[in-house]
Amino acid sequence: MKGTNLGEFEEVVLLTIAALTDEAYSVAICDEIDRVTERKVKLGVVHAVLNRLEKKGFVKSELGEATKERGGRRKRFFTVTHAGKVALTKVKAQRDELWSLIPDFNLKIA
Amino acid sequence: MIEKQTSKPPKWASKLLEWYCRPELLEDLQGDLHEYFDRNLASKGPGRAKLNFVLDVFKFIRPYTIRKLEILNNLTTIVMFKNYFKTSLRSIARNKLFSAINIIGLAISMSVCLLAISFIAELDSYDRFQKDSDRIYRVKNTYQFLQEDPSGFASTSILAGKLIQEQVPGIEASVIMRRGFSGDARLGEKVVPVSAIQASDDFFKVFSFELLRGNPETALSEPHSIILTDETAEKMFQGQDPMGQTFQIGTDETPYQVTGIVKKPPHHSHLQFQSLVSLITYEEQRKETPDETYWISWSNMWSNYVYLKLEEGNSQEDIEARLMPINDKQNEQSDRVKINISLQPLLSIVGGEDLSNQIGMSMGSEATWIIVALTFIVILSAGFNYTNLSIARSLRRAKEVGIRKVVGATRGQVFTQFIIEATIISLIALVFAYLLFFIIKPEFLNLEPEIQQMLLLENSPKILVFFLLFAASVGFLAGFFPAAFLSKLRAVSVLKDASSTKLFSKVNMRKVLIVTQFTLSLIFIISASIEFKQYKYSLAFDLGFNTENVLNVRLQGNDMDQMANAFSTIPEVSQISKSAMITSVGSRYGENIKYEDPTDSTTLYYNIIDENYLPLMENRFLAGTNFESRPLQEEEESIIVNEQVLKRFNIGTPLEAIDKYVQIGRGDGVRKLRIIGVVEDFQYATIQDGIESFGFRYQPDRLEILNLKITSTDLMATMDKLEAAWDELDQVHSFEASFYDERIQRAYAEHSIIFTIVGFLAFLTISIAALGLLGMGVYTAETRLKEISIRKVLGASEGSLVSLLARGFMWLLVISAAIAVPASYFLFDSVILATAVNKASIGFIELFAGVIIIFAIGFVTIGTQTWKAAKSNPAQTLRSE
Numbered sequence: 001m002k003g004t005n006l007g008e009f010e011e012v013v014l015l016t017i018a019a020l021t022d023e024a025y026s027v028a029i030c031d032e033i034d035r036v037t038e039r040k041v042k043l044g045v046v047h048a049v050l051n052r053l054e055k056k057g058f059v060k061s062e063l064g065e066a067t068k069e070r071g072g073r074r075k076r077f078f079t080v081t082h083a084g085k086v087a088l089t090k091v092k093a094q095r096d097e098l099w100s101l102i103p104d105f106n107l108k109i110a
Numbered sequence: 111m112i113e114k115q116t117s118k119p120p121k122w123a124s125k126l127l128e129w130y131c132r133p134e135l136l137e138d139l140q141g142d143l144h145e146y147f148d149r150n151l152a153s154k155g156p157g158r159a160k161l162n163f164v165l166d167v168f169k170f171i172r173p174y175t176i177r178k179l180e181i182l183n184n185l186t187t188i189v190m191f192k193n194y195f196k197t198s199l200r201s202i203a204r205n206k207l208f209s210a211i212n213i214i215g216l217a218i219s220m221s222v223c224l225l226a227i228s229f230i231a232e233l234d235s236y237d238r239f240q241k242d243s244d245r246i247y248r249v250k251n252t253y254q255f256l257q258e259d260p261s262g263f264a265s266t267s268i269l270a271g272k273l274i275q276e277q278v279p280g281i282e283a284s285v286i287m288r289r290g291f292s293g294d295a296r297l298g299e300k301v302v303p304v305s306a307i308q309a310s311d312d313f314f315k316v317f318s319f320e321l322l323r324g325n326p327e328t329a330l331s332e333p334h335s336i337i338l339t340d341e342t343a344e345k346m347f348q349g350q351d352p353m354g355q356t357f358q359i360g361t362d363e364t365p366y367q368v369t370g371i372v373k374k375p376p377h378h379s380h381l382q383f384q385s386l387v388s389l390i391t392y393e394e395q396r397k398e399t400p401d402e403t404y405w406i407s408w409s410n411m412w413s414n415y416v417y418l419k420l421e422e423g424n425s426q427e428d429i430e431a432r433l434m435p436i437n438d439k440q441n442e443q444s445d446r447v448k449i450n451i452s453l454q455p456l457l458s459i460v461g462g463e464d465l466s467n468q469i470g471m472s473m474g475s476e477a478t479w480i481i482v483a484l485t486f487i488v489i490l491s492a493g494f495n496y497t498n499l500s501i502a503r504s505l506r507r508a509k510e511v512g513i514r515k516v517v518g519a520t521r522g523q524v525f526t527q528f529i530i531e532a533t534i535i536s537l538i539a540l541v542f543a544y545l546l547f548f549i550i551k552p553e554f555l556n557l558e559p560e561i562q563q564m565l566l567l568e569n570s571p572k573i574l575v576f577f578l579l580f581a582a583s584v585g586f587l588a589g590f591f592p593a594a595f596l597s598k599l600r601a602v603s604v605l606k607d608a609s610s611t612k613l614f615s616k617v618n619m620r621k622v623l624i625v626t627q628f629t630l631s632l633i634f635i636i637s638a639s640i641e642f643k644q645y646k647y648s649l650a651f652d653l654g655f656n657t658e659n660v661l662n663v664r665l666q667g668n669d670m671d672q673m674a675n676a677f678s679t680i681p682e683v684s685q686i687s688k689s690a691m692i693t694s695v696g697s698r699y700g701e702n703i704k705y706e707d708p709t710d711s712t713t714l715y716y717n718i719i720d721e722n723y724l725p726l727m728e729n730r731f732l733a734g735t736n737f738e739s740r741p742l743q744e745e746e747e748s749i750i751v752n753e754q755v756l757k758r759f760n761i762g763t764p765l766e767a768i769d770k771y772v773q774i775g776r777g778d779g780v781r782k783l784r785i786i787g788v789v790e791d792f793q794y795a796t797i798q799d800g801i802e803s804f805g806f807r808y809q810p811d812r813l814e815i816l817n818l819k820i821t822s823t824d825l826m827a828t829m830d831k832l833e834a835a836w837d838e839l840d841q842v843h844s845f846e847a848s849f850y851d852e853r854i855q856r857a858y859a860e861h862s863i864i865f866t867i868v869g870f871l872a873f874l875t876i877s878i879a880a881l882g883l884l885g886m887g888v889y890t891a892e893t894r895l896k897e898i899s900i901r902k903v904l905g906a907s908e909g910s911l912v913s914l915l916a917r918g919f920m921w922l923l924v925i926s927a928a929i930a931v932p933a934s935y936f937l938f939d940s941v942i943l944a945t946a947v948n949k950a951s952i953g954f955i956e957l958f959a960g961v962i963i964i965f966a967i968g969f970v971t972i973g974t975q976t977w978k979a980a981k982s983n984p985a986q987t988l989r990s991e
Binding site for chain 1: 119135137138139140141142144145146148166169170172174
């Protein structure tokens with residue numbers, strides 16, 4: 001298992017997978033990130049990240065059923081593993097703690 | 111539909127992805143790219159979509175997507191290898207009949223191939239013992255008379271050798287040689303016949319024959335120097351030191367001195383000699399008569415040889431370019447004949463270009479190629495058997511392939527498995543082939559004395575490696591088709607319903623293979639029978655004179671009258687005559703002849719005879735008389751000609767021709783001869799050639815052969831008596847005699863050799879093809895057993911069932927015959943026998959005897975199998991359903 005540090009983009013991808021639940025496969029993940037963050041993400045980047053996450057053990061994948069789409073190729077669906085959930089919670093907890101330390105926070109320009 | 115076709119991503123990019131991408135990532139990634147492609151197709155059109163697809167494929171070439179080196183994969187291959195080996199052996203053992211057919215067929219044909227391989231390997235090994243053999247070249251001549259086809263000669267002129275030595279740079283050493291030196295060496299009381307190659311002094315700089323004693327630099331530089339091989343020296347001096355000894359040879363007054371001892375040339379040297387005499391001896395002798403310069407002219411190119419060792423860095427082309435100016439300059443002086451010199455590598459002398467006037471033995475590329483082609487056909491036939499039977503059986507193996515694929519075998523693995531099976535069969539066959547090889551090897555060597563002299567066909571480790579490689583490649587090639595076919599099967603369809611797969615789509619290919627096999631077999635068998643008829647025809651041909659019981663004895667320099675007297679005391683010798691050569695066996699003398707018109711000349715072929723020759727040979731006179739016995743000293747004045755001479759010069763009838771004069775010879779040597787007799791045309795050359803102008807001349811000093819007419823009931827005893835009489839007069843040379851009929855037989859041996867080889871191959875290919883057919887018959891009967899039973903139950907007769915099953919095969923044979931018969935007729939009529947003047951006609955029997963044999967064999971093999979199936983009890987076969 002590689003280092004358990006979660007990069008920013010990795011976190012986004014991991015969250016997206018969690019959000020998509022049963023429909024999390026590469027193209028859908030791209031689209032979702034696109035929609036939510038309005039960032040143009042490239043498949044290649046997402047693919048590489050998915051691969052890295054799997055190596056780190058944060059996600060696991062299995063092939064779905066063959067369909068007529070995609071030239072008959074099966075999709076690889078990703079689910080977040082327990083380790084992934086732990087990592088996400090950890091990140092969230094760290095953020096929350098930081099948030100809680102900020103005394104007065106609003107978006108109004110001072 | 112059209113849109114769907116155009117909307118596919120580019121195939122090659124997809125293949126590229128498949129090639130580099132790790133298998134576990136591949137499917138998903140391909141799917142993703144496809145999905146994007148479809149999206150782009152909708153939004154941006156097919157052009158951009160394709161472009162993006164290709165770009166993406168390239169973008170995905172990243173460390174994590176690229177396959178790892180397939181160490182792991184190879185490891186499984188090695189593990190699986192054991193499994194393949196085991197299943198192959200099981201499959202071979204289970205299908206005993208098929209395995210036997212394949213192994214026997216392959217073994218038979220491979221034995222012939224082993225012969226061909228060792229034959230070629232041996233030819234290739236010739237002359238390799240020479241140091242720097244790749245830099246040694248022979249000067250060859252191309253001779254062209256007017257516009258006739260140029261012909262190649264291994265010999266060249268002494269002048270060419272001298273000019274090269276003087277004018278051509280880039281040559282390390284060169285040697286000029288001359289053949290034909292022979293004579294009796296007189297060592298006191300003892301007389302030993304000696305023959306030698308005359309060679310110039312750089313002989314040992316070009317060649318690396320091992321000089322045991324003497325100085326390689328100077329041994330051949332003085333006149334009357336002779337180098338003996340160790341073998342010859344032992345024969346002549348028996349243990350005495352040969353170095354420095356002197357002796358006379360032949361009529362030459364000056365004694366020759368031994369200046370060196372060379373080791374006998376190795377067997378695999380095209381250049382063989384008993385001794386070497388310095389070429390300068392010959393040159394000095396020629397210079398005694400300074401007016402005669404023909405010996406060193408450009409056109410005296412018949413018995414001299416020049417070998418060059420090039421300096422390193424010079425190619426054959428470089429040197430040949432430098433020879434061009436010499437050619438141009440020399441040919442300026444002659445308007446009718448063009449002689450060009452060029453080079454031939456030493457290593458391609460034995461197996462290469464067919465040249466005339468070889469100094470030693472040479473096989474020639476033509477013979478080599480024919481042998482290769484013939485053996486290839488034989489092995490092809492056996493390979494076809496394997497392919498055919500394997501594909502036919504593939505229905506049974508299909509399930510096995512299905513299971514293997516389900517368990518996870520890749521296409522490559524299934525392919526490997528079947529290739530291994532074929533290779534194992536082929537290696538087993540090799541073992542049997544190797545044994546057969548030892549049986550056929552002596553037969554092959556005994557075909558012709560020349561082959562025996564040239565080839566040893568010994569087994570070296572190198573040859574054995576060749577054999578193994580050969581067997582492995584035969585296995586691979588024979589197994590390739592079935593393996594490719596079986597590995598392509600899809601697990602799902604095979605396991606669901608085997609019969610639904612396109613197993614039988616290969617039926618046509620199988621038919622083509624069978625037809626090819628039988629066509630080749632038929633061509634072989636027809637060729638063999640035509641050659642056989644040709645041979646018989648040549649022997650039985652009426653030559654126009656009687657050769658029966660005529661024994662020809664070579665005089666070998668003995669006094670002919672003395673020898674004739676000795677023989678005449680033997681009662682079984684009824685007549686004796688003398689001649690210069692033996693006609694009708696291939697060789698002939700030729701001389702220029704003119705009649706009244708001085709500008710009209712032709713070649714007169716002739717023999718020189720005495721007055722007893724024509725009566726003994728029973729040549730038929732049309733007019734005039736025979737020669738009369740005349741003493742040696744008198745000038746030649748008369749000639750007996752054949753009818754063609756009269757026709758050629760319009761001399762009229764035979765009677766009119768008597769006492770007319772013809773002029774024989776050229777230049778100063780012209781003689782006016784009176785025609786004293788005309789004989790009926792007879793075959794003086796071999797019967798492939800026509801009859802042209804021929805004459806008998808009377809020159810007692812040029813006679814070399816005694817012709818004895820033998821009337822004996824006990825030939826062996828007579829031969830012993832003759833030999834005893836010979837030995838009495840000549841203790842040096844052994845008695846050399848042969849019956850005329852035997853000589854004629856030898857002259858046509860070519861036909862009998864071809865007949866033997868082709869006949870043997872015909873036998874092999876037919877056996878192999880018949881084996882294949884047997885296999886197919888068994889298979890058909892087996893697979894259609896149920897069908898046959900049902901037909902039988904419904905009332906079909908056994909006869910109709912046999913014809914139903916056999917019909918298909920018989921049709922294939924008919925097609926083969928339809929191809930083979932015209933093909934072989936054409937081959938002989940327009941190619942092989944096209945130039946022969948006298949030839950046996952190609953008859954119905956030669957063409958169709960083979961066809962009938964093949965049909966009979968085919969019918970018996972197929973018939974027995976189908977008969978067996980038709981006879982089976984339907985109740986038995988259908989019960990288990």
